Amino acid sequence: MLKKLKRIKRFSLALSLLLIMSLFGSVAADAQSVVNGIVRQDISPSDKVNHNHGSTMVELHDGTLLAVWFSGDGERDGNITKLVGARSKDGGSTWTAPFTVYDTLDFPDNNPVLFVDSQYRLWLFYNVIYNGQWVSAQPKYMYSDLGNYEYTARDGGNPKWHYPQPIYMNGDVMAGKGTFSGGVWKYGVKGAEVKYVAPSSVTANTYLDPSQYVEVTSWFNPSDKRYITDSFVVAMKRKYEKFIDYLQANKPYDDVYNGRTQEIIDSLQNGIYVGSGSSYSKYEPPIIKNSIERASGADNNSNTWNPMYRRLGWQTKNKPIEIQYNGKSRLILPLYSDSLALSICVYTDDHGATWKMSEPIVGAGTIQGSLIQLNNGNLRAYFRSGKLDGKNGRLAWHTTYSESSDGGQTWSIDKVDPYLKNDGGFEISKLPNGDWLAATNQETKRVPVDPVQSGHRLTFSLLKSSDEGQTWKSIMIEGNNDLTVSKDTYEYPSVIVDHYGNALMNYSHFINFNGTDKRMGFAKVAASEIQTLFDSVVTATYGSSTPVPVINNVPTIILAKNAATQMNFTLTVGGSVQADGDLHWSSDLSSVASINNNGTVTAVGAGTAQITVVSRKYGTIYKCYITVTP
Numbered sequence: 250m251l252k253k254l255k256r257i258k259r260f261s262l263a264l265s266l267l268l269i270m271s272l273f274g275s276v277a278a279d280a281q282s283v284v285n286g287i288v289r290q291d292i293s294p295s296d297k298v299n300h301n302h303g304s305t306m307v308e309l310h311d312g313t314l315l316a317v318w319f320s321g322d323g324e325r326d327g328n329i330t331k332l333v334g335a336r337s338k339d340g341g342s343t344w345t346a347p348f349t350v351y352d353t354l355d356f357p358d359n360n361p362v363l364f365v366d367s368q369y370r371l372w373l374f375y376n377v378i379y380n381g382q383w384v385s386a387q388p389k390y391m392y393s394d395l396g397n398y399e400y401t402a403r404d405g406g407n408p409k410w411h412y413p414q415p416i417y418m419n420g421d422v423m424a425g426k427g428t429f430s431g432g433v434w435k436y437g438v439k440g441a442e443v444k445y446v447a448p449s450s451v452t453a454n455t456y457l458d459p460s461q462y463v464e465v466t467s468w469f470n471p472s473d474k475r476y477i478t479d480s481f482v483v484a485m486k487r488k489y490e491k492f493i494d495y496l497q498a499n500k501p502y503d504d505v506y507n508g509r510t511q512e513i514i515d516s517l518q519n520g521i522y523v524g525s526g527s528s529y530s531k532y533e534p535p536i537i538k539n540s541i542e543r544a545s546g547a548d549n550n551s552n553t554w555n556p557m558y559r560r561l562g563w564q565t566k567n568k569p570i571e572i573q574y575n576g577k578s579r580l581i582l583p584l585y586s587d588s589l590a591l592s593i594c595v596y597t598d599d600h601g602a603t604w605k606m607s608e609p610i611v612g613a614g615t616i617q618g619s620l621i622q623l624n625n626g627n628l629r630a631y632f633r634s635g636k637l638d639g640k641n642g643r644l645a646w647h648t649t650y651s652e653s654s655d656g657g658q659t660w661s662i663d664k665v666d667p668y669l670k671n672d673g674g675f676e677i678s679k680l681p682n683g684d685w686l687a688a689t690n691q692e693t694k695r696v697p698v699d700p701v702q703s704g705h706r707l708t709f710s711l712l713k714s715s716d717e718g719q720t721w722k723s724i725m726i727e728g729n730n731d732l733t734v735s736k737d738t739y740e741y742p743s744v745i746v747d748h749y750g751n752a753l754m755n756y757s758h759f760i761n762f763n764g765t766d767k768r769m770g771f772a773k774v775a776a777s778e779i780q781t782l783f784d785s786v787v788t789a790t791y792g793s794s795t796p797v798p799v800i801n802n803v804p805t806i807i808l809a810k811n812a813a814t815q816m817n818f819t820l821t822v823g824g825s826v827q828a829d830g831d832l833h834w835s836s837d838l839s840s841v842a843s844i845n846n847n848g849t850v851t852a853v854g855a856g857t858a859q860i861t862v863v864s865r866k867y868g869t870i871y872k873c874y875i876t877v878t879p
Contacts, residue, residue, distance in 0.1 A: 286866040292769035307363035330357035384588035429455040501665035574656035583618035612663030646704040672704030674741035688744035724868030731835035750776030787871035804873035808852040830864035842875035
């Protein structure tokens with residue numbers, strides 16, 4: 250009997266231990282299943298004096314983070330604008346006080362770009378503005394080698410940099426006037442003017458292939474016409490011709506409305522002039538003609554035909570990419586010119602000792618490119634859209650892209666991406682599993698709100714693609730898409746992936762826009778949660794718990810004018826319903842349908858309004874239409 254009791258006790262003890270272990274295992278499993286969502290933190294403190302913008306961030310080889318941005322009294326016209334930085338040694342949870350990284354005395358420093366290459370060299374690219382206009386920008390770089398930039402080595406302060414070096418834009422030498430000799434056109438070794446042939450020199454016996462020149466007229470002497478044979482200018486002209494052919498054949502901007510593509514073509518070819526005589530309420534010169542004239546030096550009022558405005562005006566924005574090409578490590582940096590409304594890449598095969606220019610990448614104002622490498626080894630560059638001199642906003646809110654199969658030297662004809670949008674700077678990065686991430690101002694206004702579906706900076710999103718940009722999913726990192734209430738803006742978002750696989754984002758956070766508080770923001774999505782957040786969903790019911798029907802592929806509720814209905818939203822994250830999502834909802838046309846804090850929708854007037862629901866914690870987005878009948 251005693252033995253039996255002992256066996257029972259041992260069994261009970263074992264069972265108790267199993268239950269306890271099971272309980273702890275359950276608790277551990279529950280702890281592991283907890284989803285923290287999007288973590289946000291300010292990099293810099295409140296600043297009601299300086300304009301803080303254009304941040305970049307990098308993970309150093311010691312696992313710490315370095316962020317740099319520009320701060321001062323303006324952008325291109327600032328006198329005290331300089332590069333400022335901060336560090337984090339805990340993955341972005343806390344940041345050091347900002348410190349000066351570099352200051353070109355009396356000239357503004359803009360658009361810093363940080364990058365660590367395969368040899369652990371830390372690069373800092375940026376541009377200096379010489380006369381208060383983007384056309385006077387010059388890209389420069391500094392670098393810091395191993396042992397001179399780590400957190401502990403610099404006590405959490407500024408890296409020890411080598412002195413700044415400029416990146417010169419050479420291309421064809423300024424060879425001046427060509428002469429025909431021995432059956433070919435020959436040019437000098439060096440001259441003061443762009444490479445050209447005088448039209449009067451071209452005869453039946455001195456043939457010049459029309460595809461090898463562009464006829465350009467001086468702005469200051471109508472009789473001074475030249476055949477510009479400079480390869481950069483010729484490439485601009487020919488690639489613009491092919492881009493126009495692509496637009497006419499595919500009409501990629503007509504997803505906004507029929508005829509929108511033709512409006513883009515008209516802006517490129519003819520410009521936009523609203524007004525009469527010499528008085529214009531809107532004056533936008535033709536991008537193709539004016540940019541070619543500028544690249545030729547035809548508009549240089551100090552030294553006509555000297556292409557000074559092509560050698561200057563280049564700016565940094567996004568990170569370079571390092572690839573293996575022809576047995577060497579090649580660093581490729583995207584640059585853009587507001588004054589020409591196009592981009593190039595510069596590349597070095599010798600660790601920065603020399604740099605070479607790519608051919609121009611033209612399109613609908615292709616600026617601020619972001620580079621990524623495809624599985625087949627080709628490069629793809631995505632661009633936002635701009636206009637000449639950066640003064641007239643966006644030509645369109647679609648991104649465009651071009652590809653290179655020769656290490657960034659030549660680029661395909663630009664194409665319009667059917668999904669990715671932007672309203673400013675953006676950046677693309679790659680996860681360890683090969684998926685792509687894009688940080689961008691993805692949300693745009695609908696046609697009933699804005700006929701051209703313009704973008705805005707009241708939100709920014711993180712997008713993920715598992716098929717190299719063919720399709721994307723989106724979560725909202727900042728903002729709630731309520732265009733009638735939100736006053737904060739989230740600008741120039743960028744994204745990197747650290748060695749853990751976490752998605753780290755930095756951006757300009759302008760609080761109460763038109764106010765003065767401008768700081769740098771930081772957001773993080775843990776590697777273990779990236780897929781979970783992108784798989785999260787919001788479902789909706791209305792009335793007596795009726796699921797919202799899908800009409801023409803869009804969830805849509807039809808209401809009669811003055812009717813009201815109750816909407817309820819359910820958030821599912823990681824397979825479980827979550828009540829802590831901090832859901833916010835809004836209507837983009839309250840004159841058609843409004844929604845109150847309790848989720849009651851009221852039909853106000855005939856038309857269609859869009860209800861957007863966003864989880865502040867998880868970034869989940871839900872949209873549906875409310876169609877109101879008279």
